[in-house]
Amino acid sequence: MLLTLTTTHRPATDLGYLLVKHPDRMHEFDLPAGTAHVFYPEATDQRCTAALLVEVDPQRLGVGRGRRGRQTTTTESFTLGQYVNDRGYAASSLLSSALSTAFRSALRGSSKDRPELAGTAIPLTVRVPVLRCRGGAALAVGMFAPLGWTVTATPLPLDERHPEWGDSRYVDLMITGTVRLADALNHLYVLLPVLDDAKHYWVAPDEIDKLLRAGAGWLADHPERALITRRYLAHHRALAGEALSRLAQLRLSDVPAPDDSIDEDSTPAEGSESHADPRRASLAVRRREAVLTALAASGATRVVDLGCGGGALLTALLADRRYTEVVGVDVATQALTVAARRLRLDRLPQRQQDRVRLWQSALTYRDDRLRGFDAAVLMEVVEHLDPARLPALEDAVLGHARPGTVVVTTPNAEYNVRYEGLSAGGFRHPDHRFEWTRAEFAEWVDRIATAFGYTATISGVGDDDPEVGCPTQLAVLTAVDKAAAAATPSTAVNAKEAGR
Template sequence: MLLTITNSRYPATDLGFLLHKHPGKVQSVEVVNGKAHVFYPEVSDERCTCAILLDMDPVGLVRNSDGNPFALDQYVNDRPYVASSFMTSAISKGFSSALNGNCKAKPELVSIPLQLEVQLSVLSVKGGEEVLQQLFLPLGYELTAIQHPLDPHFPEWGESRYFTVTLKNTVTLQALLSHLYVLIPVMDNEKHYWVNEEEITKLMNKGKGWLEEHPAKELIVRRYLRYQQKLSNEALAAITVSEDTPVVEKESKQTLHDIRLKAVSDEIARLQVRSVVDLGCGEGRLIKLLLENKQLQRITGMDVSSRSLEVAARRLKLDKMIDTQRKRINLLHGSLTYRDRRLQGYEVATLVEVIEHLDEDRLLALEKNVFNEILPDTIVLTTPNKDWNITFTEDETMKRHSDHRFEWTREEFQAWCEHIRDAYKYTYEIKPLGEEIEAVGAPSQMVVFSKQ
């Protein structure tokens, strides 16, 4: 399988500096069950092409398959001949500096868009040209796809799923390689290794800056994570902005989310505690408000999205804080559905518009972790009130967040609170948040759980 990258922005030989591969040499890197050979078919100031040729060992693929669910694949398969996750491994190893945005010789080149052309020969695309268009056109690529017949001698057999694909775009090399790294296995819809939680981190890192707004985001995530529902849902929740779209009250410029945060902050101030952990802290809006509470000496935010934590650090200006302030804050990367000793020992835990982003079958794991493992004295939790949704009109532009997996009515919410009381020995008090309307209540609801 062959991948070529051509730069036609003068001087085109800048491509060699960015890829950290000398145009006068053929270089090889080891990959699983094969080798990737990097070389330059053409080099000039006007046009420079770098090729990566992946040479796979068909026998090694069978010997090292670890029981992959291939039946006849040991004898008949396309893995040595098509661009797949093996190619993304080759990109990661062969072009690691460029993929990570590093260029020691000419660092100023990293942020400069180049006139790039990519050709992939051949590419397995499950879903055909329509999938190619879904994936690349929103990213600004000019796409040419040549579909190959199953057998040119037997045209009645129809077309195969294999394409020679040419992509053109004016984009940074790092962005191009990131797109290929994520989208090649998405198009192929296969991976040569077991997918686990580490893949979420890879996807978040390589998709940063473009995947969040991609219209085919859900397709990309689910294929990249091999349709593992738990992993896919966690990744989508991490990619999605963690805070709900603000709902504007009719007679106030203050948003509903502002009301939530103020209510939670006021509740913590009333409790006169010294430590709080914000579970699912998102971009740090609540933490920024809590910093005004001088009594709090230990404020920790935890989120599954590393990108949200980066935004939180910038929002809070951690790099510019004086030492006494900086020592009060800690940001942690983690999931609130898994045991984590770092989260223990806090007087208060908050979950602001978090639980509705989980699948309901993961809610029990959250319950056990928060109410049985973390065990704070007080838990302050908010979630939308489903009863309120009937007030939305069809042309309403400020609706609930699209990532909500469920929403509870006031009755359902109270039933859940009673379950928590009986199962984990916490008393509770429910408070409405926002403007109340007769028969439907307020748009959001807050509960304060206190350890008995």
């Protein structure tokens, strides 16, 4: 795979100082999956081009060393796929890794020999002749154009001899602009694997820090930041949620604007309110506060957060001493890893550690460990399931686990018209399978309450719009046997009173 950087800054050979690579020499770097070469096809005072060529070793790519010696494999899990693929020819996360190795100082924006030039925008042309682009040329333009680049993304034909077969999934990308070299390299470092949408290594929580570091100064304001974040973090919902939340906080700290911070289960649209006061809490925070209020009113002391994501609600529950047992459940182990980090489980005093547990479990299957809790929370969870899977969740949670109280929140689809940039009929999160109107949510709550022996109340969270209601819907279901027990003294208590 190949990438070229060209400048016409005078003298153009100063590019060698910025990249810390002499134009008269061939430079070679060992990579986990092959070898990177840096050389200069042309180097004059008028024009200078640096080329990064990456040669991939299929054997080294097939099985590489992970952290602490753990074996990791490429995304092509079957044996032949580890050797027969496009990784050695089309730009991907492998090229990004090579960028960070070969141009480490330039990525940081530091130059011992030309410090002033490192901070100066210079004319640059970057070309990646073969880039796998999931989303086509239009997506490539949408990624680079908002950053000030003039973009030419030419689709490559599937076969030049058979034009009737149409275009392949690859593009010839050329971007031109006047930018700092460090900014250009960081744009490429993030966006090349985003366009490819298939990382060659396991994505761990520390990838969030890498993304925010490379995206400093531009990612928080990029119109496609949600898509960039999700793809860069390999579609791990919990990691993307945490990264977007931190990006939202950066935006708020830079520019006074309506709060659009979010939590693990929301997007910028879902975390904001169109008429919000910047001094007010975000919708994500108000949603958690509403859930905590409902739990406190229920009198619960043992609570399970079903679909806990990165653990935002768990943190609040653990901070409240009334809750003697707090359990977070998620189907994604990566989400539980993020939750553990957020809770700082390894640093908590033993007494606090004894109060909290994290379990992996699928909510559409019965799990005996979930039985007997005072309350369960489904906060922004149900809309992530296919409608056909909802009956399985209902049976597993309300029928089998049967907590005394169930708190459910979900978006109000009617409120979506108040979000700028959300297309008609669109969902607030790309992973949502549906979003209910108030009538649809009320019908579902009434059905499951009747079927499983619960009473229910429904309310809203966030600003109450007179036309479309609140942005979030909240239901509190109380088991009929629990309600009856609370209203009627127990036999044991009556007997004790009679003996007095």
